[in-house]
Amino acid sequence: xxxxxxxxxxxxxxxxxxxxxxxxxxxxxxxxxxxxxxxxxxxxxxxxxxxxxxxxxxxxxxxxxxxxxxxxxxxxxxxxxxxxxxxxxxxxxxxxxxxxxxxxxxxxxxxxxxxxxxxxxxxxxxxxxxxxxxxxxxxxxxxxxxxxxxxxxxxxxxxxxxxxxxxxxxxxxxxxxxxxxxxxxxxxxxxxxxxxxxxxxxxxxxxxxxxxxxxxxxxxxxxxxxxxxxxxxxxxxxxxxxxxxxxxxxxxxxxxxxxxxxxxxxxxxxxxxxxxxxxxxxxxxxxxxxxxxxxxxxxxxxxxxxxxxxxxxxxxxxxxxxxxxxxxxxxxxxxxxxxxxxxxxxxxxxxxxxxxxxxxxxxxxxx
Ligand SMILES: NC(=O)C1=CN([C@@H]2O[C@H](COP(=O)(O)OP(=O)(O)OC[C@H]3O[C@@H](n4cnc5c(N)ncnc54)[C@H](O)[C@@H]3O)[C@@H](O)[C@H]2O)C=CC1
Ligand SMILES: O=C(O)C(=O)Cc1ccc(O)cc1
Numbered sequence: 001x002x003x004x005x006x007x008x009x010x011x012x013x014x015x016x017x018x019x020x021x022x023x024x025x026x027x028x029x030x031x032x033x034x035x036x037x038x039x040x041x042x043x044x045x046x047x048x049x050x051x052x053x054x055x056x057x058x059x060x061x062x063x064x065x066x067x068x069x070x071x072x073x074x075x076x077x078x079x080x081x082x083x084x085x086x087x088x089x090x091x092x093x094x095x096x097x098x099x100x101x102x103x104x105x106x107x108x109x110x111x112x113x114x115x116x117x118x119x120x121x122x123x124x125x126x127x128x129x130x131x132x133x134x135x136x137x138x139x140x141x142x143x144x145x146x147x148x149x150x151x152x153x154x155x156x157x158x159x160x161x162x163x164x165x166x167x168x169x170x171x172x173x174x175x176x177x178x179x180x181x182x183x184x185x186x187x188x189x190x191x192x193x194x195x196x197x198x199x200x201x202x203x204x205x206x207x208x209x210x211x212x213x214x215x216x217x218x219x220x221x222x223x224x225x226x227x228x229x230x231x232x233x234x235x236x237x238x239x240x241x242x243x244x245x246x247x248x249x250x251x252x253x254x255x256x257x258x259x260x261x262x263x264x265x266x267x268x269x270x271x272x273x274x275x276x277x278x279x280x281x282x283x284x285x286x287x288x289x290x291x292x293x294x295x296x297x298x299x300x301x302x303x304x305x306x307x308x309x310x311x312x313x314x315x316x317x318x319x320x321x322x323x324x325x326x327x328x329x330x331x332x333x334x335x336x337x338x339x340x341x342x343x344x345x346x347x348x349x350x351x352x353x354x355x356x357x358x359x360x361x362x363x364x365x366x367x
Contacts, residue, residue, distance in 0.1 A: 003029040006163060007063040009056065009078055010034060011043045013125060014096045015069025016134025020048045021166030024136065028163070031059045039131045048134060057085055064089070065163055067120075069096040072103070072235045079106045079117075087114035092156050094120040098183060099239035100147045100176035107149035117149030118160050121179065122169060123187075127228040136166055141324060141342075144169035147176050184243030188236055189251065192244065194226040195233075296349040299329070300339045301362035309339055312361070316341070319355055321348050338364075 004027055008019040011034045023030040032049035033056050034040050040052045053059040060066055060082060068075045075095050082093060093115055097103050100119050107117035124142035126133065144167060146157060161171055174182070201219070205211045237244055261270045302308035309328065316323065325342040343349045349365075356363050 001027070003027055004065065004163075005029050005031065005063045007031045007033060007053075007059045007066045008049065009066065009068050010070030010074065010096075011039050011048065011131050011134075012069065013129050013131075013133045013138075014122065015067065016043060016048050016131040017136065017138040018067055018069060018096065018122075018164065018167070019043065020134055021136045022163055023047060023049060024166055025163075031063065033059055034131075042131050043134075048131065056081065060085055060091070061087060063091060065159070066091055066093045067096065068093070071232055072097045072099055072239050076102060076106050079103070079110065082115055083110045083112045085112070087112070090114050090116055092116050092118060092159055094118050094160055096120055096122060097239075098187070098236045100145075100179045101242075102239045104147055104149060104176040110149075113151075116151045116156050118152050118156055119145075119147035119149065119176065120160065120164075121145040121147075121183070122167065123183075124169075127225060129229045129232065137168070137325075139167040139169040142167075142169045144171050145179055146171055146173045147179055148173065180240050180243050181246075184240055184247050188240050188244055189247035191225050191228070191233055192237065192248075193251070194223045198223050198226045296324075296343040296346060297365070298341050298343070298349065298352055298356065299364040300341065300356060301364075302328075302337070302339045312339060312341070312356070315355060315359060316352055319351065321352050321355075 006022055006028055008015050008022075008030060011019060011032050015032075015034075016039075019030050019032060022028050029051070030049045031051045031053050032040055032043045033053050034043075040049075040054075043049045044052050056078070066082070068078050070078065075097050079093070079095075082091075091114055093107075094117070095103055097119070098121060100121065103119055104117075107115075107119065110117065122139045122142060122144045124139045126138070144164065146160065148157060157171075157173070197219075201211060201215070258273070260266070261273065300308075300312055302312070309326075313323065313326070321343065323341050324344045327340045329338045329340055341352070343352055353363060353365065
């Protein structure tokens with residue numbers, strides 16, 4: 001049986017991670033296209049793709065499936081280029097863009113009847129960029145949004161899901177407007193806010209030279225995403241302009257409300273405001289069933305314990321408990337505080353809690 005030819009255009013953090021997972025499937029032959037030659041060479045040398053191409057049109061004609069994972073504006077241009085190609089078979093085309101409105105507008109106006117578009121957006125990533133940061137497990141347990149275009153049938157969605165099986169993500173179908181509003185709320189506007197907080201601090205730095213030394217965990221947590229790729233985020237803001245303006249207006253109202261609570265010293269209302277926010281935040285990413293992923297997290301106190309991480313991982317492995325993920329949470333930069341381990345099921349979660357407690361580890365679980 002001949003292999004399924006898949007073309008991935010744009011082999012950065014996201015395209016590289018998708019290609020890497022797809023290249024692991026024996027029945028796939030993954031061709032990589034990128035405007036950056038070094039990216040292509042790195043991808044081939046590291047088994048992220050099986051073949052390099054500098055000829056997008058010729059590779060597209062050979063492909064059964066095409067993933068466009070370039071910056072959004074470049075992805076729109078590539079969609080127009082695909083529209084002009086003569087195909088002798090149908091091709092499923094997907095993308096990875098963080099904004100879907102402009103992409104679906106383009107897809108809806110494609111005239112080439114061989115193109116079947118299924119928009120995609122893996123809801124995970126990092127502040128890093130480039131193929132060197134690509135990882136197969138980048139999207140594990142994350143939501144992967146699909147936004148079907150015209151001519152897209154259930155069977156095409158299933159083909160995309162099957163090609164992306166190694167992402168181990170949870171697929172969710174949305175229309176582009178729902179997608180852009182939701183990502184505007186939980187990703188794009190927070191990013192704008194993070195950058196503005198850093199800008200604000202950097203202006204005050206002129207008055208207080210020691211300000212940066214005072215920046216504690218909270219400031220670092222809330223501004224981590226301000227370290228992301230500025231070109232990529234400008235592109236995201238540009239394409240999600242309408243929803244961002246809505247969120248900006250929302251936020252100005254929210255700030256004015258908070259200002260009133262502070263000016264009028266309305267203590268009880270402030271406590272309720274903070275409590276409601278805490279309750280919502282505490283409920284994110286824990287036991288929720290349904291479309292949202294469950295992480296089954298346990299926090300293990302590892303302060304002042306040499307080799308504690310290895311010991312915890314080994315202890316759980318000895319009891320056949322495999323970790324989905326783990327992360328060291330710092331109390332201060334460079335100083336470890338807790339190890340957050342994510343299990344795959346409630347059964348593993350309960351078993352791990354028991355084992356850790358009986359081995360005298362201080363643990364905390366979110367309720
Ligand atoms: N960075 C993140 O955390 C996430 C990004 N996305 C989306 O994924 C897409 C890619 O983002 P990243 O991988 O983070 O960016 P990246 O900067 O790591 O990679 C982009 C790649 O596209 C290549 N490229 C640029 N123009 C091209 C063109 N005309 N043709 C072919 N290749 C081209 C670049 O050389 C680079 O290798 C964007 O649309 C972004 O909105 C989606 C989810 C998460
Ligand atoms: O900024 C975030 O929320 C991230 O942590 C990573 C990310 C960046 C861009 C996306 O489109 C989706 C996820």
